[in-house]
Amino acid sequence: MPQIFAETDLQKSNQIFVVTGANRGIGYGIVEKLATQIENGIIYITSMKESDGKSAIESLTQSLGENKKSEIRCHQLDITSAESCKKITNHLKECHGKIDVLVNNAGVAFYLETIKTLEEKYEKGWHSMNVNYFGTK
Known part of the structure; x- marks a missing residue:
C-alpha cells in the first residue's frame, strides 16, 4: 500500500x-x-x-x-x-x-439505468445536488 x-x-x-x-x-x-x-x-x-x-x-x-x-x-x-x-x-x-x-x-451517487420514471430522475437529481453540492458548500 x-x-x-x-x-x-x-x-x-x-x-x-x-x-x-x-x-x-x-x-x-x-x-x-x-x-x-x-x-x-x-x-x-x-x-x-x-x-x-x-x-x-x-x-x-x-x-x-x-x-x-x-x-x-x-x-x-x-x-x-x-x-x-x-x-x-x-x-x-x-x-x-x-x-x-x-x-x-x-456524497451520494445513483445509476441512471435503475431509474424508471422522469419523476424519480428529478427526485434523485435534487437529492444528489443537495448532498454533493449544497451540503458540501
Missing part, C-alpha cells in the same frame, strides 16, 4: 480529524489509514445514521487490532441538514475547541 502521509509532527500529536461519510468506502479507508499512522489522534467517523458509524468503529477495531494508534469515535452528520451540522459543530467545540483536519468525503 502506498504511503499517503509524509512523516510529520501530526503522527505524534493529539490532533482532531473529522472524516465525513466514513462508515464505508473511501471514507472508511481514509479512517483506517489514519488510525494506523497517526499516534494519539482522535478520528471522527461521521455518517447519516449513528448506528452505521458505530458498526464501522466495531469493524475497524477488530480489523486493526494492535495496529490502531488513534482513538476512533463516531458522530451522526447529515450534511444537508443545518441542524445536524450545528450539532456536530457544537460537539467538537465543547469537547475539543477545534478540529485540525476535515476530510469532506460525504
Whole structure:
C-alpha cells in the first residue's frame, strides 16, 4: 500500500480529524489509514445514521487490532441538514475547541439505468445536488 502521509509532527500529536461519510468506502479507508499512522489522534467517523458509524468503529477495531494508534469515535452528520451540522459543530467545540483536519468525503451517487420514471430522475437529481453540492458548500 502506498504511503499517503509524509512523516510529520501530526503522527505524534493529539490532533482532531473529522472524516465525513466514513462508515464505508473511501471514507472508511481514509479512517483506517489514519488510525494506523497517526499516534494519539482522535478520528471522527461521521455518517447519516449513528448506528452505521458505530458498526464501522466495531469493524475497524477488530480489523486493526494492535495496529490502531488513534482513538476512533463516531458522530451522526447529515450534511444537508443545518441542524445536524450545528450539532456536530457544537460537539467538537465543547469537547475539543477545534478540529485540525476535515476530510469532506460525504456524497451520494445513483445509476441512471435503475431509474424508471422522469419523476424519480428529478427526485434523485435534487437529492444528489443537495448532498454533493449544497451540503458540501
